[in-house]
Amino acid sequence: MGPQAPDPTPSPPPPGGRPVTTADLRLAPRPSIDPRRWPDLAASRRRARRRVEAKVAEQIFRAAVRRLAVRVELGDTVLGGAATDPDAPVMQIARPDAFFAAVGASGLIGFGESYMAGDWDSPDLASLLEVFAAQVATLVPAPLQRLRAFYVAKNPRAERNSTRNTRNNIARHYDLSNDLFASFLDETMSYSAALFEGETSPGASVADEQTTVCRPVTRPGWADLVPAQQRKVDRILDAAGVGEGTRVLEIGTGWGELAIRAAGRGATVRSVTLSSEQLELARQRVADAGLSDRVQIDLLDYRAVEGQYDAVVSVEMIEAVGHQYWGEYFRTIDRVLAPGGAVAIQAITMPHDRMLATRNTYTWINKYIFPGGFLPSTEALEERSRTHSGLRLTERLSFGQHYAQTLRLWDERFVGSLERVRELGFDEVFDRMWHFYLEYSQAGFRSGYLDVQQLVFRREVQA
Template sequence: MSTTLQLVDAERWPGVARVPHSPVRAAAARRILHSAVRDLPLVVQLPDGTKLGAGATGAPELRIVSDAFFHRIGTDLKIGFGEAYMAGDWRAAPGTDLAELLTVFARKLAVLVPPALQRFRRLLERPIAERNDRTGARANIARHYDLSNELFGTFLDPTLSYSSAWFSDDRGDRPGALAEAQRRKIEGVLDYAGVRDGSRVLEIGTGWGQLAIQAAQRGATVRSITLSAEQRDLARKRIAEAGVTATVDLCDYRDVQGQYDAIVSVEMIEAVGEQYWPTYFATVDRLLAPGGRFGLQSITMPHDRLLATRHAQGWIHQYIFPGGLIPSLEAIERIAAASGGLAVTDRRDFGADYARTLRLWRDRFTAEAATVANLGFDAVFRRMWEFYLAYSEAGFRSGYLGVLQLSLSRRS
């Protein structure tokens, strides 16, 4: 069995350094791949040069360069496919954009594995490993957001907004467009929360402080909470440099006390975990003053896909967002009503803008590869993040994922 691994730090990347050996599962994976790509508009080149797929000349092309690919996906498809990319067992062919290639798969994600085999999925999948109790939530957030402020600075725009932008036109590559679109996104969610001069505002999930800055610029009294020490420290610095006042605390949302006229949370609910969604909405209800509103931005997935995947540990859990789960709009509406007495009164959907945001981030990240390396992040990490950004972009490009801004208030 050939392999492409070279000098992988086995202690840091055990799942990448260790190639599982399962000839039976590898053979089954090879047969499933043949069947799955037969009618897809792409080309898959096998290690021996054989080509599969229905793609014409110029179609996206995936090149499998090691038989280890089949052992990885045969052992655990949800994790092995990403690990195989990290290891270099497959790559996009020259001239093929990685996100474009992954989008072809994302459009058929629910049916790539034959229905007869999907019945056995629960027997093969690992359960989600990380919990989001108070101790677990802090550890899970630290694993991603405390990597390095400098790392995030290599690909984010000057607002340091790490969530979907909201573009006003299709000229997303012009200078300053991303920062402008990020500020527009923040203004949108602040409007949905009814933030104005004199509002008492709670932000759940600080990021690097841009929302707190813009809320304070409206004349609001702002308290922002985070579980990331790195984010807290830089957010406080950026708030001071902006010449406004806002409090940033290292605090779990469950421990907040007081009353607020407006609560805002941008793409933090995905880190809460399904088990704690009722607690999350009950906490918002407890903290919201009479007549107050909740402005929420959330990535979403179709409800049937949430039900099918919610218990399984995937590559994203393993390497990027431990303990996380993307909700569906149906889940948000149902749990917000049952646990918090909250109803959605306004909504906007701009999933296509997230695909554009991710493309811009990935372009910047790959252009700054040398800088990322100098920060101490090795080649496996860089491939991991390239895959993460492209994989996420494919989700939004295909419509498998969406992003919503919601305005919620107490049901009358």
């Protein structure tokens, strides 16, 4: 199906401003599972014979939730550190045997798959997952964490972001359907953190860079999203010094909003993407804006870019690079950056210790949402830029709570658009999967486990 312009009319939020529930979402509580489309969800039922794994998973789960501020409804039993608190986030496990079998067989991947299959639910999924995210490093006892390398699945070599694999990895997410993304994104088609009106304060640096933390001042609504996305783009263009006559390289096109706004400033822009769906719609949007003479968009791996550019900008693309290639990423940018130029990167980050612990782990997000993806830490980006290029981190804006609000708005729009999503050919399991992805991500930012940052790099001035 060809791309369509996004519908600017948002679906209404649930009444009273309360959290969306499964009933609000019209998500199927027990979705029909097509084994051809979801083979591992169907297979997990056949693997329920793994009683030992399921029993161990149940014991670990029960011990973990005793320490957490949640209510877990397990048949007639109520578990959790907040079992008597009616306001605590609730997890409703409808099919315990299937849930513990899935978690026992594949850990956190099974946890997500079990939600997709309807084994468990929550009337406030983001709040529940926020509690888990805040304690993710301690959910499994330390002695068992030492066995992580023997139990946790490893990233498939076929999904490493080599020049051979990367386009397929990108296509599996970004080429799902432009119309799917238009069902929950705003009219700018920006698929990255927005920057709402906020209050700023100084933050701790990792390499003597100027660091600012920004938090939203209000709970934004849908009408706030477009100006917030434009504010985000304008800030990163300002940070890179983009203006009249600037030669700009954008790594990761998205659907063209940054290129359009940069060209509107009088810059000439070359943007590269590996998504054919994004390429088609971004070129259309650039042409509709009357800027085709200033913007060139190519289906090209960033490593193959040639030329010289005064500014290099990249918004939430480094997450798709893979930790094995971060050095090559910075070497490429250093090679094409003109003397005196600046680099501005918007990146989702995670704590450095968790990055080190999980860098070889195959996750639910990898399997179902972003194959080959991996989040860096600020320390890793600083270290790779310093050891693989002449670039140095000079300033940084942290605005993770803005991403939590962005994801909340996307999810409200998505679950209000399920009829449209179904018309595109996506099924009940996909509905639950995508809702889980948006709420899971929101929880990571709400808990502070994840952050999003705009980072500015410049070449080190030689004495």
